[in-house]
Structures are given as C-alpha cells and as structure tokens.
Amino acid sequence: MTYLWLKAGHIIFVIFWMAGLFMLPRYFVYHQEAPAGSEEEAQWLDRERKLLKIILMPSIIVVWVLGLALAYTLNLWGSGWFHAKLGLVLLLSGYHGYLAAYHKKLARGERALTGKQLRLFNEVPGVVATLVVILVIVRPF
Numbered sequence: 001m002t003y004l005w006l007k008a009g010h011i012i013f014v015i016f017w018m019a020g021l022f023m024l025p026r027y028f029v030y031h032q033e034a035p036a037g038s039e040e041e042a043q044w045l046d047r048e049r050k051l052l053k054i055i056l057m058p059s060i061i062v063v064w065v066l067g068l069a070l071a072y073t074l075n076l077w078g079s080g081w082f083h084a085k086l087g088l089v090l091l092l093s094g095y096h097g098y099l100a101a102y103h104k105k106l107a108r109g110e111r112a113l114t115g116k117q118l119r120l121f122n123e124v125p126g127v128v129a130t131l132v133v134i135l136v137i138v139r140p141f
Ligand code: HEM
Pocket: 007, 010, 011, 014, 018, 063, 064, 066, 067, 068, 070, 071, 072, 074, 076, 089, 092, 128, 129, 130, 132, 133, 136, 137
C-alpha cells in the first residue's frame, strides 16, 4: 500500500517536473525575441523566475525523495536498469541546473545561446524521459 502511494506521488511530480523542463527553454526562446531592457523582457524574467521557484524546484525535490524512497522500499540498489535510470536522471537534474543558471545569465543581460540552439536544447528532456520510461517499464537489463 505504501509502495503504491509512493509510486503515485512519484509519477505525479515527475509530470510536474517534466512539464517545467519543457516549458522553461521555450520561455527562453520567446524571452530572447524581446528587445533587451524592454518591459516585455522584464515580464519573461518574472515568468521564468516563478516557473523555477513554484514548479521546478519543489518538483525535483519531491521526485528525488519519493524515487529514493521507492528504491529503498524495493531494495533496487543491485539492479542494472536502476543504475542506468539514476545516471539519466542525474543528467536531467544537471539540465535543470543549467536552465536555472541560464535564467540568471539572462537576468544579467547575457544571451549565450541563439534561438535555434535553445530550440534544439529543448529536445533533451523528451529524449531522456523516453529512455527513463523504457528503463523502468521494460527493464531490459
Ligand atoms: C529523480 C530520481 C528518480 C529516482 C530515484 C527514481 C526511482 C524510481 C523507483 C525506485 C521506482 C519504482 C520502480 C518499481 O516500481 O519497480 C520508480 C518508478 C517510476 N519512475 Fe522513477 N525515479 C526518478 C525519476 C524519474 C523520472 C525523471 C521519471 C520520468 C521521466 C521517472 C519515471 C518513473 C515511472 C514511469 C515509474 C513507474 C514504473 C512502474 O510502473 O513500475 N522517474 N522510480
């Protein structure tokens, strides 16, 4: 019973986290289309800050806590698929960290990536999430 509640909570917060990870680079694309120093740019900075603070930060914490609680409950530390999943989720957490840093750069007026690069970068969470779901459901190794 505890296991099922942990798993439900885990998946709910995975959805919130992934939604935020898909939205933020998209915000960056629109942000960078606004003229530097404009009122529109200030609005994008505010939206990005809220997304990071209200959605992304709480979600990543809950996903990790519930995911590790599940691993502890099921004693998965020796499973190959679980190690691979952890590696991919660490990558996703690093991606999250990069987005937070990129938001700070934008706030300082630095636009390090082009719109095209940001659009390409936006594909990362989709690819990683696909691999993670295959690992947890199919468990190929
Ligand atoms: C943040 C670190 C994470 C940890 C430590 C973790 C760990 C776990 C564990 C131990 C389970 C239970 C597996 C089982 O029922 O046998 C699980 C289930 C699941 N996880 Fe994660 N997870 C994490 C992040 C993610 C992410 C980012 C995704 C998707 C992108 C994800 C998708 C899922 C899904 C779909 C299930 C349900 C699998 C099933 O039906 O059994 N997890 N997770």
